[in-house]
Amino acid sequence: MADETNKRALPATSWAVLGLLSFGEELSGYDLKKWSDWSLRFFYWSPSFSQIYSELKRLEKAGYASSRMVAQDTGTRDKRVYRITDEGMAAVRKWAREAPVDPPVLKHGPMLRLWLGHLLEPEQMREVLVQHQEFAEGMRRRAAADVEGAKDESAWVYPALTLKWAERYYASERDLAAGMLADLDELGGLRPRP
Amino acid sequence: MADETNKRALPATSWAVLGLLSFGEELSGYDLKKWSDWSLRFFYWSPSFSQIYSELKRLEKAGYASSRMVAQDTGTRDKRVYRITDEGMAAVRKWAREAPVDPPVLKHGPMLRLWLGHLLEPEQMREVLVQHQEFAEGMRRRAAADVEGAKDESAWVYPALTLKWAERYYASERDLAAGMLADLDELGGLRPRP
DNA sequence: GTGCTCATGTAAGGCGTTACATGATTAT
């Protein structure tokens, strides 16, 4: 068993990476990054390559994952692949079941700008909202597409569920922006939109 | 004029603190913290005391804020109060108008847990959702109360607008949790709720 | 006189990013 001091209070990102491994596949750091870009980023940010690599080292040191080098059948360099250990499986299960339910962290840059509305022209406030709306709709669409890709795999029921949540979340963000645009109009001082 | 090298690429948190000062009042670090707990935290996280103090130093060094010590009329220690400079006003206005519209940062811990649903009992998934729902409703209520406090001050029109946004945002978070609880029920394998 | 609140800071350290280094294979 690995050193106990390496096991206390892992950051959420570690659990996210270990969580990716908990679906049972043997994955490289590179795979993990793409995987996380594909699903995690809708509700949790996707860590950088370098962080994924260092998280993997930490997880291995803690005894939660094991790795081996594999030669590629044809082409490209050897890669290191990781697999979750029984101990890791037990740890991530325990975390998912018993960790306190922390409030989500939100850093809403566009809202911060709008909060400073006294520094902007009405037209600039609109512009921020419109761009945010477009971002939200793009995310919604991508989440929806990913739900389609996941819904028939029984292993992805829960990921599919969270993707469905994400689809609704970004739809709501889009609508919330529309609502604020309407509030701005009501505030007056604006030439009506054509 | 202050050193140009101190002016490049301030983090969003600096702008948030300078933004708090842009309403024109002379405020201490302590005031700023409370102010930010009161309004910023609904859509942007509230920085710690120590960070506010160091942001203020940075802003002063950049020439965006000036400070002076004031003696308290009666009791308690002297405090240092900060005021935005003309240069700071111009800088924050420029930032609010011209910075690119970045996507919001979301780190949704509860969703990360639910994404790992294969590690949880259905009852535990419910519990996470219910707790998150309660958190969201609490935030919604507090935002609504703060809208009431702000809506009659003409200086707070835009802050009031973002608080209204926040009220709807947390209502949506609450409803999204309810929706996911319903999705869970549909998935079956659950004894129906009494 | 004990503890709470106001008030300001320093120190240490973890989290996470960008930039850089490396090198092999594949496509053009």
Added chain:
DNA sequence: ATAATCATGTAACGCCTTACATGAGCAC
């Protein structure tokens, strides 16, 4: 040839937090 992609890392640094230090007045 060269550019792009796959793949794995290191180094440097910035952001931000927690813990700690300090000290004064006020309430009980």
